[in-house]
Amino acid sequence: MKLSIAVLPGDGIGPEIVEQALNVTKAVCLKFGHELVYETALTGACAIDAYGDPYPESTHELCMRSEAVLFGAIGSPKYDNDPTAKVRPEQGLLAMRKKLGLYANVRPVTVFPSLIERSPLRSDLVKDADFVCIRELTGGLYFGKPQGRSEDGNSAVDTCSYNREEIERILKLAYEYAGKRRKKLTVVDKANVLETSRLWRQIAQEMAPNYPDIVTEYMFVDNAAMRLIQWPASFDVLVTENMFGDILTDEASVITGSLGLLPSASVGLHTSVFEPIHGSYPQAAGKNIANPLATVLSAAMMFEYAFGLMEEGALIRKAVAASMDAGVVTEDIVLEGQKPRTTTEVGDWLVNYING
Numbered sequence: 230m231k232l233s234i235a236v237l238p239g240d241g242i243g244p245e246i247v248e249q250a251l252n253v254t255k256a257v258c259l260k261f262g263h264e265l266v267y268e269t270a271l272t273g274a275c276a277i278d279a280y281g282d283p284y285p286e287s288t289h290e291l292c293m294r295s296e297a298v299l300f301g302a303i304g305s306p307k308y309d310n311d312p313t314a315k316v317r318p319e320q321g322l323l324a325m326r327k328k329l330g331l332y333a334n335v336r337p338v339t340v341f342p343s344l345i346e347r348s349p350l351r352s353d354l355v356k357d358a359d360f361v362c363i364r365e366l367t368g369g370l371y372f373g374k375p376q377g378r379s380e381d382g383n384s385a386v387d388t389c390s391y392n393r394e395e396i397e398r399i400l401k402l403a404y405e406y407a408g409k410r411r412k413k414l415t416v417v418d419k420a421n422v423l424e425t426s427r428l429w430r431q432i433a434q435e436m437a438p439n440y441p442d443i444v445t446e447y448m449f450v451d452n453a454a455m456r457l458i459q460w461p462a463s464f465d466v467l468v469t470e471n472m473f474g475d476i477l478t479d480e481a482s483v484i485t486g487s488l489g490l491l492p493s494a495s496v497g498l499h500t501s502v503f504e505p506i507h508g509s510y511p512q513a514a515g516k517n518i519a520n521p522l523a524t525v526l527s528a529a530m531m532f533e534y535a536f537g538l539m540e541e542g543a544l545i546r547k548a549v550a551a552s553m554d555a556g557v558v559t560e561d562i563v564l565e566g567q568k569p570r571t572t573t574e575v576g577d578w579l580v581n582y583i584n585g
Contacts, residue, residue, distance in 0.1 A: 283321025
């Protein structure tokens with residue numbers, strides 16, 4: 230099988246972690262007899278420096294003609310520390326989501342048994358946690374108009390906007406996921422305060438009877454934030470709007486013990502994008518200490534979601550679990566008495582495991 234992917238390393242630790250995920254991808258393709266074709270392009274701060282655009286048209290064209298996108302991270306202190314910057318790396322991420330029609334971000338949250346003690350929560354709370362967060366990705370506050378600051382700089386406005394089509398398509402996807410799992414869907418909103426949330430809840434209530442085998446529950450976002458800490462194992466599939474999903478999925482990632490362990494898939498109308506949920510971590514850039522496992526697990530999702538190659542994805546997950554069992558991990562998740570490994574060492578170990 231021929232696999233065509235676009236590789237967007239991005240900024241900060243992006244190039245280092247994507248390199249390891251790409252090496253793992255190559256090893257899996259070699260083992261299963263697939264032909265891998267890939268091209269690399271710029272996005273984020275590095276693209277601004279090169280082209281003045283965080284998501285250049287050439288990068289978009291590559292994404293459109295590829296079957297999948299393996300993406301690292303974007304962001305740079307150069308722009309983070311300059312609130313007056315007119316062009317920002319994050320604008321490239323939003324542009325990519327909008328132009329590729331990536332309306333849903335799928336983030337599985339799974340606790341690895343060997344790392345339960347790394348979680349800030351008690352082991353009895355997290356040991357059975359296994360759920361999926363589905364975040365709407367192209368609507369809400371991040372895209373609503375009007376948006377901006379006044380001429381004098383003393384006031385600002387952001388608009389939260391959703392329509393029926395946007396809500397129905399993300400809920401349909403969430404119900405499909407719930408149907409393949411434990412048949413429970415939690416719709417998270419702020420319907421006691423926000424009109425957009427009331428529309429979300431109304432449409433969810435209209436759709437729920439179409440899925441009689443799935444239990445649908447409704448939860449305010451503040452309650453959901455507490456429940457994630459108090460009883461994370463109570464969730465199966467959680468669906469919510471853009472900003473709520475951004476915050477809740479970062480909170481959920483801590484349950485596993487490290488931001489460096491959670492992959493994601495952004496799916497929609499065109500090419501799907503597979504990326505770790507953490508940021509560019511510029512403090513670690515070039516030091517060879519960043520955790521590549523979330524990016525490697527994103528590659529596993531790429532095999533499964535973009536190409537339907539379930540056995541290949543399963544092998545990557547098995548390799549990652551084995552590396553953690555063997556203590557071959559970076560400093561962020563190393564246990565007491567273990568030696569932290571470099572980004573490259575972890576990647577090489579995974580490749581050798583797959584080759585073996």
